[in-house]
Amino acid sequence: MKENRLNKKTWGYFSLVGMIIFGMLFTACSDDDDAAGGGPITVDAVYLQDVDSDVPDREVTFARLGQLLRLEGSGFTGVRRVYINGFQSSFNPVFVxxxxxxxxxxxxxxTIEAEEDVRNTIRLEKDNSETVIEFEIRSSAPSIDRVSHTLPKPGEEITVYGSGLIEVSSVVFPGDVVVTEGITYDEEDGEFFTVTVPEGVSEEGGSLYIQSANGAAYSPAFFHVxxxxxxxxxxxxxIGEFxxxxxxxxxQSEPIGEGNVSQGNYLPIRNDSxxxxxxxxxRVAEVFTSGNESWRSQLTPFIPATTPLEEVAFQFDIYVPEPxxxxGYLKILLINNFNGGEWSGGVYNYVPWIVDGEVEPFETEGWTTVTIPFTEFYLFSDDEDYTFEDLLQYRESATYKNFGMFFENSDFTLGQVTGSNSEEEFLSSDTSVQVYTDNWRIVPLETPTVTDFPE
Known part of the structure; x- marks a missing residue:
């Protein structure tokens, strides 16, 4: 499936570039007088080159960072420098x-930090002339990567993380509940914003939709599912009891956590005893479902079995009050067919105190959500095009269909965590850490597409 999509995109790219090169060569051969680069530069139109779009060569009045533009006009032969918003931009003379x-x-x-006299301009220079056109340059489109708590109660505050989240003006929650007030955001880097969850959010869940100074964005459809x-x-x-x-x-049920507090009963991994x-x-502590649940009947009405497995995840809420x-780590098991210590098969080992290969103490102020795509479970972590059906069949064919968690406290290497060849070893020690979990759930990860140019 991925290979077919890749081939389509690749052929689309080569076809587009081929047409552009052919057009350039044809034009160059038919106008030898201008080939010396002596004529003035004129820009008649600007086109966005986007092989992923239904219109791969579209005339536009603005562009975003990272996008490829085709300038159309005359006198481009001999252009030596191009400045966009005063910043010298590279170009390949082959495509001129x-x-x-x-x-x-x-x-x-x-973009917004560019000097006012060069903001939203493109300047082209060659030895004997130059030209400047007005053309709007926008920052990269905003994106949402994760949400601090995806199953909050009304009145609780959540933090939404991503990029380009500047001047967020509205947040639409599942159920078309709109919030426009009380939104605070990271003014410096645009990496997050906070918002209070309103009443009336749909129990079916879905994506958050936001409007910002950089445009609109959706989160994955994993919110409030x-x-x-x-x-x-x-x-x-x-809960399975065996x-x-x-x-x-x-x-336990005593309310714990700051901000996002516990919701009824919750699971302490380490009992008071x-x-x-x-x-x-x-396998020093373990908890399972009863095994009587049917993921197919419960989940496929909103996550079709044909869904690419990379678009389906396991979520749970966690509270760790001390570093x-x-x-120690949590082993999450798709079925009850493991004895502990595995780093392969239908399990995933959650080691939150190793981040990007480095040790970082992990703790939370309140309850926060962990999202683990099923393609991170070792059985499904290769490059095969798995679907949700593969996971369903794996569980349905098991003798013990209980889904669960172990707390494990054994030695491991960095390579086992990161999938690298690192032999750096982490030796276990006695630990009294307390880890609480709640609200185990299966969620979709598909993210609706936002385009600057609706078809």
Missing amino acids: SDNSMLVRVSADTP ERGVILNFDGMGE GNTIRQGQL IEAFGAGKN WVGS
Whole structure:
């Protein structure tokens, strides 16, 4: 599936570039007099080159950082320098003829911080002439990567992370509930904004939709997906009670957490009767669903079985009130067919105190959401084109269909966490860390597309 999409995109790119080169060569050959570059530069139109669009060569009046432009006019032969918003932009002379040239808007091009006299301009220079045209340059389109808590209660504040989140003016929650007040944002880098969750958010969930100074954006469709809950310890889903598993009677319900507080019953990984987990041990605590749940009947009405598996994830809420670092991790199991210590198969090991290969203590002020795409589970982490159907069949063919978690406290290497060849070893030690979890759920990750040019 990915290969077919890649081929289509690749052929589209080569076809587009081929047509441009042919047009340039044809024009250059038919106008030898201007080839010396002696004529004045004129720009009649600017086109956006976008092989992913239904209109790959579109006349535009603005462009964003990183986009490829085709200038159409005359006198381009001999152009030596192009400045966009005063920033010198590179171009390939191969793609220059007298009547057309390609230039990319560099990601380093200043936008609102550009000097006023050069803001929203393109200047072309050659030895004997130059020209300046007015042309709007916008920052890269905003994007949303994650949300601090995707199953909050009304009145709780959430933080939305991404890029280009400057001057966020409105947030539309699932159910078309619009918030325009009380939004604060990262003025310096545009990497996040905060907003209070209103009443009336749809229980079906979906994407957040925002408007900002850089344009509009959707989050993945993972927000407030109550219908995806498989276990919340309060009646949605059934906890499995067998062997050494944590029982319903060992759950806690006293409100904990600051800001986003606990919601009814929740699971403490380490019971009060356990002072610490010993070093070098696996499966020191475990909890499972009953195994009677049917993901197919519950989930496929809104996550079709044909959905690419990279667009489906497991979410859970976590609260860690004291720093967690140096030892211990959560093993998340698709089925109950593992004994502990595995770094392969239908499991994923969650080690939040290792970030980008570096050790960082992990703790939370309140409850926050963890999102793990199913393609990060080791069984599905290769380059195969898995769908949700593959995961459903894997669970349905299992003898023990319980979904669950272990707390493990054994040694491991950095390479096991990152998938690299690193042999750097993390030796376990006794740990009294307390990890709370709640609201286990399956969510879609598809992100609706926002375009500057609706078809």
